[in-house]
Amino acid sequence: MKAMIVRECGPLENLKLEEVPDPLAEPGKVVIDIKACGVNFADSLMVGGTYQVKPPLPFSPGLEVAGYIAEVGPGVEGWQVGDRVQALTNWGGFAEKVAVPAEVLIRIPENMSFEDAASFVVAYGTSHVALDYRARLKAGEWLVVTGAGGGVGLTAVEIGHLMGARVIALAGDDEKLAVARSKGAEFTVNYKHEDVRDRVKEITEGAGANVVYDAVGGDIFRACFRAMAPEGRMMIIGFASGDVPQVPANHLLVKNIELIGFYWGAYKEFKHQVLLDSATDLFRWYAEGKIKPHISKTFPLEQAVEAIRSLKERKSSGKVVVTM
Structure with missing residues (x-):
């Protein structure tokens, strides 16, 4: 072969x-x-x-x-x-x-x-387990997705919308943001031309993001971290920018923020049932035409x-x- x-x-x-x-x-x-x-x-x-x-x-x-x-x-x-x-x-x-x-x-x-x-499985599984199982995303909450035009980010937009969240998609390309809107993003931010912190605060009318799903890292992570709501959950998915940000631990205390690391593949080793349960939901949603x-x-x-x-x-x- x-x-x-x-x-x-x-x-x-x-x-x-x-x-x-x-x-x-x-x-x-x-x-x-x-x-x-x-x-x-x-x-x-x-x-x-x-x-x-x-x-x-x-x-x-x-x-x-x-x-x-x-x-x-x-x-x-x-x-x-x-x-x-x-x-x-x-x-x-x-x-x-x-x-x-x-x-x-x-x-x-x-x-x-x-x-x-x-x-x-990998892209949808990552976003579903991260948002549902780890971040405990609720209907009506503000969800910010970075790298929203990528393979994983786009599924986070789609699943977040399906779960009833109000999704703000971030990317550095207007065409990718258009795709994110087609998958359910209510608002989009081009971080090459707009200030992320200010726009998220403006969109949420000062409330901030309840959940941030970040696969980029670097300056985008830092900007989103400063735009979080009290008791917000920051999901660390990856570092596509190549810049692994450092977070002063005392900053977590100011708004009671949770910093949550997430590696989907780890569940194959220590909690495989989580992935099986997720896959069951995802394939059902596909069969029903809810995700593609x-x-x-x-x-x-x-x-x-x-x-x-x-x-x-x-x-x-x-x-x-x-x-x-």
Whole structure:
């Protein structure tokens, strides 16, 4: 089979198309004939060797796939060849096939495309678990989403709106903000041209943000932190700006602010049921037509480097997908 392989961590150019042996359907596992793989910021970090999960070399990045079951290993029950599935792989998704434990499989709704399925679980799961389980977002609260045009930020806008929050979307591009409005943002702020703190205060009539969902960090984090309401919850999702902000602990006391770190992948290790419960809700919402991934670009497997670069350099809105 063909796969994009990293033999030495470093720049994205180290990711190259190779011919490698097909995976085996070992006991308890199935082999998926991959049709689409979602691209995530973690893929670029994994290629560079800076992600918290470090696969053994050589490896293929790609952590969320969708396709058909091609083989079923011994001891697997409830699944058969030809079933349409989605799976989280940790790595190995930028390939024509991958073997995964049967327990990580999720059956795809009949009305869901493979591209949508491969764009779904990580981005929507991150926002849903963060906003519902960790931030305890309530209907009517003010929710500020930074990086609102990105793959994860856009799902936070959509889910926040679905949960009844009043969403303020922040981005540095008017086209991305237009997409955020189409997903339910009530207000938008272009932080390249507007003062974030002043605009959030103005929009909320001085009340401030009840929840901030920040995947950017840096100066945007600092501005949002200064625009929070009493008992506000600040969600730290990531640092797309490359600037990890430092927060003086005494500032948390002034308004009784909660600072909440969130890494969705950690729940796979210590509280997997949280992810399963979330996935059940999300796939139901999709089947009901309440949510749908915004896929701005698709790339063939051999152009996976360009796909990752498009995401890393913020040249895309919503999700980027590699197709086989």
